[in-house]
């Protein structure tokens with residue numbers, strides 16, 4: 276049985292939660308909870324000790340006390356598949372299934388702590404606006420975050436109608452492709468409905484999120500994918516614990532062309548959090564080149580036989596890429612160091628050692644001169 280792509284004929288495809296992403300693998304992992312009478316549900320919203328889940332019986336408002344541990348990365352979040360009690364007032368979420376992917380950001384630049392933004396995301400759409408000059412460094416930062424999460428990045432150049440010249444547009448696409456190895460890049464105009472269809476098809480088989488800076492065109496793109504009516508329909512009315520009707524907005528929406536879109540406020544303008552592997556993956560072509568460096572620990576500075584510098588010299592690797600790689604590596608080390616005292620001590624000792632070595636070399640040099 277191929278677990279990663281459930282057959283369309285499988286029993287779960289007719290399950291009422293299939294359109295929310297329920298598949299054979301989730302069903303298998305849920306089996307032990309099902310035996311105890313718990314219901315499966317996908318979290319569509321989390322809010323102050325409560326969450327909304329879609330279940331086969333409709334939306335359930337449940338208490339999250341048992342799935343809100345101290346570790347902020349393990350707190351239940353939108354996109355999680357959870358086990359919820361079938362009755363009770365309130366009903367409790369008892370557990371959630373191990374996440375396939377987790378999108379994590381650092382909460383702030385001063386108090387470095389990871390925060391889970393969304394779980395079980397398959398595609399992360401990174402919106403890059405063509406209304407402004409391309410900021411490839413910023414794109415690379417988003418890519419690192421996405422690769423680290425385990426989701427597949429999809430770069431969308433938004434507002435493509437602003438670049439009417441197809442040749443100019445193709446150059447821009449090429450520049451972005453060179454900065455995003457392993458990711459699909461497509462140009463879309465949401466206002467002209469150009470390229471929305473291929474994008475809808477790409478994300479139809481899973482859960483997606485939209486990332487990008489303010490004004491990048493995320494909301495416009497979300498509306499184009501969802502259709503405005505869908506947005507309205509899914510602002511659901513339901514009875515809360517006090518017996519009143521309340522209107523709540525879901526952060527996880529079913530796309531008319533298949534798949535679901537997670538759109539939580541916290542997703543906007545995210546910063547990386549401990550994304551070492553993600554940074555390496557973002558610059559995968561540099562790692563591939565480095566395999567041919569003479570020294571396996573080559574820093575691509577002044578070493579002889581450096582394949583990375585050779586690629587820069589012959590024009591196959593933009594110098595900007597190596598600079599950006601180093602910058603993001605340093606940034607990530609800094610983030611990690613802030614949360615990891617041991618590493619912080621190591622960096623300090625390393626600095627002292629280098630400093631001492633530098634001073635010794637200086638003394639030796641002075642000694643020779645004197």
Ligand SMILES: Nc1nc2c(ncn2[C@@H]2O[C@H](COP(=O)(O)OP(=O)(O)OP(=O)(O)O)[C@@H](O)[C@H]2O)c(=O)[nH]1
Pocket residue numbers: 433434435436437463464465466467487488489490491492493494495496543
């Ligand atoms: N020409 C053109 N303009 C667009 C397109 N998509 C969005 N815009 C414009 O770009 C601006 C920002 O779009 P939004 O969709 O609000 O951007 P956003 O990323 O959601 O912004 P935040 O909500 O601040 O995060 C708006 O003025 C849109 O009208 C497009 O395809 N073509």
Ligand SMILES: [Zn+2]
Pocket residue numbers: 565568569573574575576578580581582583584
């Ligand atoms: Zn090298």
